[in-house]
Amino acid sequence: xxxxxxxxxxPPHLQRFDAPRAAPAVIHPDKDSTPRRLAAKLSExxxxxxDGLVNVAGVILGLAAATPDTRIIIAGGLAATFAESxxxxxxxxxxxxxxxxxxxxxxxxxxxxxxxxPEHNRDQVRGIFAxxxxxxxxxxxxxxxxxxxPAHWNDxxxxxxxxxxxxxxxxxxxxxxxxxxxxxxxSLIPLLPFFFLERVTAVLVGLVLCGLVLFGxxxxxxxxxxxxxxxxxLQMMGIGLVSALAGYAIGAIFGG
Numbered sequence: 001x002x003x004x005x006x007x008x009x010x011p012p013h014l015q016r017f018d019a020p021r022a023a024p025a026v027i028h029p030d031k032d033s034t035p036r037r038l039a040a041k042l043s044e045x046x047x048x049x050x051d052g053l054v055n056v057a058g059v060i061l062g063l064a065a066a067t068p069d070t071r072i073i074i075a076g077g078l079a080a081t082f083a084e085s086x087x088x089x090x091x092x093x094x095x096x097x098x099x100x101x102x103x104x105x106x107x108x109x110x111x112x113x114x115x116x117x118p119e120h121n122r123d124q125v126r127g128i129f130a131x132x133x134x135x136x137x138x139x140x141x142x143x144x145x146x147x148x149x150p151a152h153w154n155d156x157x158x159x160x161x162x163x164x165x166x167x168x169x170x171x172x173x174x175x176x177x178x179x180x181x182x183x184x185x186x187s188l189i190p191l192l193p194f195f196f197l198e199r200v201t202a203v204l205v206g207l208v209l210c211g212l213v214l215f216g217x218x219x220x221x222x223x224x225x226x227x228x229x230x231x232x233x234l235q236m237m238g239i240g241l242v243s244a245l246a247g248y249a250i251g252a253i254f255g256g
Contacts, residue, residue, distance in 0.1 A: 002052070010192070014071070024040030041175075042221075044182065045178065045179075045182045046182075046217055047092075047182070048088050048186065049177035049181040049186035050236070051105050051186070052088065052183030052185070052186035052187035053189050053190065053213065055080065055204065055212070056081050056186075057190035058189050059076055059077060059247055060073060060077045060080075061203060061251065062248055064248070064251065065248045065249075065252040066254050069196055070202075073194050074191065074194050074200070077187075081183075081187035082184070085181070086180065087178050088180055089176045089180030092179040095170060099170075100167040100169060103150065103164055103166055103167055106164055107158055110154050110157055110162070111150070114150065114157070118147075121153070121180065124161055125143050125146055125153065125157065128156060129143060190209065191206070196200075210236050210240060210244060214233075214240040215233035215236065218237065219232055221236075
């Protein structure tokens with residue numbers, strides 16, 4: 001009874017074991033992981049953009065409440081924009097490096113554990129496959145096939161026992177830059193009205209723009225993932241505007 005070669009890509013109960021003459025399924029990791037990578041990119045864009053927008057909006061509103069000088073507001077907003085974007089990009093990069101190093105350490109520990117206690121770890125694989133619905137001879141064959149290859153054995157335990165996934169090192173720098181650029185774009189949204197409008201009008205227009213963008217981002221995220229778009233949009237808009245208005249309140253206190 002032939003089996004597919006890669007039990008780590010899809011649970012065995014989703015693969016065909018009942019076709020004696022069928023060729024093994026060909027799995028393309030890059031193609032299969034495309035939706036996950038796009039979702040990850042979207043997450044980074046939202047992370048950088050939302051953080052930049054909310055933080056810089058709070059700074060700008062605080063300055064607008066504290067001083068009538070538009071030049072000071074713009075200078076403070078630009079300073080916050082670039083400081084925020086550089087900080088966000090650096091944090092994204094160092095955080096990814098930490099995740100990579102942690103995964104490597106856990107993988108090495110798991111390799112040693114498999115070598116020292118093979119029967120125990122074989123039982124771990126059996127338990128994982130049993131949860132997928134395999135039983136009897138099919139379960140025995142699946143366990144035998146995976147545990148014959150130490151790399152696949154390790155991959156199964158890392159993914160399904162430790163709940164860890166490898167970090168794609170090739171995209172560390174580009175993903176960090178994406179977060180930083182997204183933070184700049186988000187930061188400029190509340191700042192742009194001050195280049196063209198007088199202070200009070202710019203504050204109101206900036207708040208409206210921030211609210212609309214935050215609502216749109218929250219609704220879009222809910223459509224791509226789970227949740228009600230309107231509820232998600234209102235939630236993100238409310239949290240963002242409350243955070244930004246906190247900056248205005250601080251500026252009003254000191255300005256007064």
